[in-house]
Amino acid sequence: MTQALELPAPRADGRPSLSVADASRLARQLFGQEGPAEELPSYADQNFRIGPRVLKVAHVDTDPEALAAQDAAVRRVAAAVPALALPMPVEDAPRRVACQDGRVLHVRLVDWVDGVPLADAAAPGPERHRALGVLAAELRQALERFAHPGAHRTIDWDLLRGAAVVERGLPHIGDPALRRLVEEETDRVARSAGPLLPSLPTGVVHNDLNDHNVLVAGPGATRIVGLLDFGDLVHTVRVAEPIIAATYALLDAPDPVGVLASVLEGYRSLVPLSDVELECMLPLVRLRLCVSVAQAARTTAERGGGDAYLDVSQGGVRRTLAALALVDDGRALARLEPRDRPRGRVTPPPSGAIREARARTAGPALSLAYTAPLHIVRGRGARLYDHSGRAYLDCVNNVAHVGHEHPRVVAALAEQAALLNTNTRYLHELLPRYGERLLERFGPPFEVCWLVCSGSEANELALRMARAATGGRNVVVLDGAYHGNTSALVEMSPYKYKGPGGFARPAWVQEAPLPDPFRGRFRDPNTAADRYLEETAAALDRARTAPGGLAAFFAEAMPSCGGQVVPPAGWLARAFDAARAAGGVAVADEVQVGFGRVGSHWWGFEAEGAVPDIVTLGKPIGNGHPLGAVVTTRAVAEAFSNGMEYFNTFGGNPVSCAVGLAVLDVLEDEGLRAHAAQVGDALLGRLRPLAERVGGQARGRGLFLGLELTRDGRSPDPERAARVVETLVERDGILLSTDGPDHNVLKIKPPLVFSHADAARLVEALERALEHDP
Numbered sequence: 001m002t003q004a005l006e007l008p009a010p011r012a013d014g015r016p017s018l019s020v021a022d023a024s025r026l027a028r029q030l031f032g033q034e035g036p037a038e039e040l041p042s043y044a045d046q047n048f049r050i051g052p053r054v055l056k057v058a059h060v061d062t063d064p065e066a067l068a069a070q071d072a073a074v075r076r077v078a079a080a081v082p083a084l085a086l087p088m089p090v091e092d093a094p095r096r097v098a099c100q101d102g103r104v105l106h107v108r109l110v111d112w113v114d115g116v117p118l119a120d121a122a123a124p125g126p127e128r129h130r131a132l133g134v135l136a137a138e139l140r141q142a143l144e145r146f147a148h149p150g151a152h153r154t155i156d157w158d159l160l161r162g163a164a165v166v167e168r169g170l171p172h173i174g175d176p177a178l179r180r181l182v183e184e185e186t187d188r189v190a191r192s193a194g195p196l197l198p199s200l201p202t203g204v205v206h207n208d209l210n211d212h213n214v215l216v217a218g219p220g221a222t223r224i225v226g227l228l229d230f231g232d233l234v235h236t237v238r239v240a241e242p243i244i245a246a247t248y249a250l251l252d253a254p255d256p257v258g259v260l261a262s263v264l265e266g267y268r269s270l271v272p273l274s275d276v277e278l279e280c281m282l283p284l285v286r287l288r289l290c291v292s293v294a295q296a297a298r299t300t301a302e303r304g305g306g307d308a309y310l311d312v313s314q315g316g317v318r319r320t321l322a323a324l325a326l327v328d329d330g331r332a333l334a335r336l337e338p339r340d341r342p343r344g345r346v347t348p349p350p351s352g353a354i355r356e357a358r359a360r361t362a363g364p365a366l367s368l369a370y371t372a373p374l375h376i377v378r379g380r381g382a383r384l385y386d387h388s389g390r391a392y393l394d395c396v397n398n399v400a401h402v403g404h405e406h407p408r409v410v411a412a413l414a415e416q417a418a419l420l421n422t423n424t425r426y427l428h429e430l431l432p433r434y435g436e437r438l439l440e441r442f443g444p445p446f447e448v449c450w451l452v453c454s455g456s457e458a459n460e461l462a463l464r465m466a467r468a469a470t471g472g473r474n475v476v477v478l479d480g481a482y483h484g485n486t487s488a489l490v491e492m493s494p495y496k497y498k499g500p501g502g503f504a505r506p507a508w509v510q511e512a513p514l515p516d517p518f519r520g521r522f523r524d525p526n527t528a529a530d531r532y533l534e535e536t537a538a539a540l541d542r543a544r545t546a547p548g549g550l551a552a553f554f555a556e557a558m559p560s561c562g563g564q565v566v567p568p569a570g571w572l573a574r575a576f577d578a579a580r581a582a583g584g585v586a587v588a589d590e591v592q593v594g595f596g597r598v599g600s601h602w603w604g605f606e607a608e609g610a611v612p613d614i615v616t617l618g619k620p621i622g623n624g625h626p627l628g629a630v631v632t633t634r635a636v637a638e639a640f641s642n643g644m645e646y647f648n649t650f651g652g653n654p655v656s657c658a659v660g661l662a663v664l665d666v667l668e669d670e671g672l673r674a675h676a677a678q679v680g681d682a683l684l685g686r687l688r689p690l691a692e693r694v695g696g697q698a699r700g701r702g703l704f705l706g707l708e709l710t711r712d713g714r715s716p717d718p719e720r721a722a723r724v725v726e727t728l729v730e731r732d733g734i735l736l737s738t739d740g741p742d743h744n745v746l747k748i749k750p751p752l753v754f755s756h757a758d759a760a761r762l763v764e765a766l767e768r769a770l771e772h773d774p
């Protein structure tokens with residue numbers, strides 16, 4: 001029933017516009033409530049204190065179902081946490097009252113809650129932060145099985161909508177530095193927590209444990225006695241409760257991660273948190289701050305700008321967001337974990353025992369990285385974690401391309417593995433589906449792809465195809481190249497046969513010089529491409545005229561093991577043409593540089609304007625799952641089909657195809673190629689001046705970078721490079737390694753989810769290691 005009680009029409013924006021006298025009259029007429037009346041601050045609704053009660057007049061657009069959900073939730077919490085004073089509704093359902101313009105307002109009378117808001121209470125400390133965590137956990141327990149259709153609604157304060165809300169508010173943020181910060185931090189959250197959000201438990205949450213809504217008994221008290229305002233109640237991720245509580249508590253705190261840790265400690269005293277929930281905590285605090293900035297900017301703009309009140313309240317949000325931008329996710333996570341927690345899934349055996357058993361069972365040819373080998377038990381994003389929980393920023397693993405243990409890739413693998421995994425001699429839709437998706441990423445002339453299990457298998461198959469297509473036997477490779485671990489590939493990898501345990505170059509292999517314009521044979525930028533091309537052509541000619549004849553020229557668009565080299569512009573395209581002119585096929589080894597790592601393009605050879613006949617793929621293609629591929633032209637594929645079957649027991653199995661598809665999905669959906677371009681550019685921009693100052697060179701494209709260290713600008717300094725690698729792992733928890741024929745190039749090729757903040761941390765650590773205490 002709707003009552004007409006002569007109320008003024010709401011404002012244009014839908015906010016009710018009752019006077020205190022109107023409210024007083026309404027309380028009496030509707031509820032028989034008498035008492036001194038006073039208006040309380042509220043943004044979209046109107047609230048009036050009437051004696052021991054509060055008259056709540058909702059914004060005209062409020063969905064009555066949402067109000068019903070709020071009232072039901074208050075009653076549920078009151079029953080579960082009797083010690084907590086709450087705004088209990090006096091009646092079962094809101095009253096409907098028509099205004100003079102005919103629009104309907106929903107009016108409720110609730111209990112006034114005594115207490116001092118945290119915002120007005122004395123200096124906070126860990127005890128109060130733990131109490132906040134306990135409150136968040138009590139709410140979770142109280143609302144564990146609470147369901148209400150009115151809680152399923154779209155509101156801007158739903159953390160799951162955070163990214164969209166930020167995007168809408170961004171154009172209104174006037175200060176360009178603040179806008180960039182909000183944009184970068186939101187992007188960082190999308191990459192770190194974004195993939196994890198779908199697996200977080202959901203339920204109904206109060207969703208606004210801010211310091212005006214949480215009440216303590218007195219100004220110095222710690223015990224929480226009351227809770228107000230269920231107006232943001234929504235069905236969303238349950239972690240929203242402790243995250244929002246912590247976000248307000250840590251504003252301007254000297255140690256924001258410490259505050260978050262205390263809130264979570266309190267929370268965990270009642271409700272356990274899963275690994276994934278814990279991982280999302282700091283990223284979602286960042287997101288909440290970004291949402292706050294974006295919403296304030298939009299509100300200010302809508303009101304015509306210049307809202308001094310908003311600016312004051314936003315100061316802490318902005319300062320805290322800037323402070324948290326400098327916090328490393330991995331290190332923070334280590335502080336948030338329970339102190340007594342066994343690390344990893346199961347408690348691993350001691351590292352020393354593993355090392356001994358490994359040496360005994362695997363033989364000494366298997367090497368370990370770093371003087372003090374790492375015992376890594378789990379990974380996520382651009383981070384690896386050791387058995388003690390220490391986080392390492394991974395700047396070198398180009399296999400975990402879309403981030404270590406990406407949940408979508410892991411889920412695709414697990415789902416398909418649970419259904420079927422078998423060889424390619426049965427019809428299965430995933431093989432052609434993956435083939436089509438992969439070939440979409442190549443233009444003409446590429447029409448065919450074969451799936452194998454590693455980069456080595458891909459190059460091995462490419463060699464066989466090249467031989468079948470040309471009738472030749474010999475190959476030309478670049479000095480310093482590595483193409484794989486099979487007998488044939490080791491024989492055509494100068495990186496191996498010229499190294500320890502090596503042997504003389506076989507007669508079927510010819511070397512062209514490494515096209516290195518920094519320390520290579522030709523350095524004049526005006527002529528280097530031509531000189532290197534002459535040398536490549538000469539090697540092709542030697543292979544063509546030697547017994548067996550030319551089959552193939554293998555090259556990476558940017559030689560990786562050769563030292564993260566960027567060849568002079570124009571060399572690769574002309575070298576591939578020269579290989580064809582000499583009767584061979586051109587093979588682009590994209591095992592390291594492919595799949596968007598170079599940022600500007602999907603493939604390294606594209607960035608060079610070169611067109612190979614065969615492309616080999618590995619490492620990133622399966623994000624850690626053993627997968628490889630050979631992509632080629634129809635002509636080459638047909639020449640290879642000479643009657644002998646190509647069978648590869650594991651190559652192209654449904655699980656591998658599912659993984660390959662998931663990797664492509666993530667690359668595309670998360671825009672990782674463009675991200676690699678942005679972060680890589682910024683990183684190279686900071687590495688270049690550093691390299692100049694320390695007498696070296698920084699180079700590369702996207703997130704395929706190298707920092708070459710020399711003694712005097714020319715002679716290699718492998719000792720210093722090795723020292724930097726050791727210092728960074730020990731002191732900074734940053735993983736790097738060296739490459740190049742002289743082992744003096746620091747290679748930087750992290751998972752593509754590497755953030756701007758990660759890049760800044762790497763540069764600072766390198767500056768310290770190379771300049772401040774070299």
Ligand code: PMP
Pocket residue numbers: 454455456457459482483484485556560561589591592618619
């Ligand atoms: N080609 C290049 C350029 C590589 O770097 C590697 C591995 N380091 C391979 C091929 C061989 O790949 P896999 O180890 O997967 O066999």
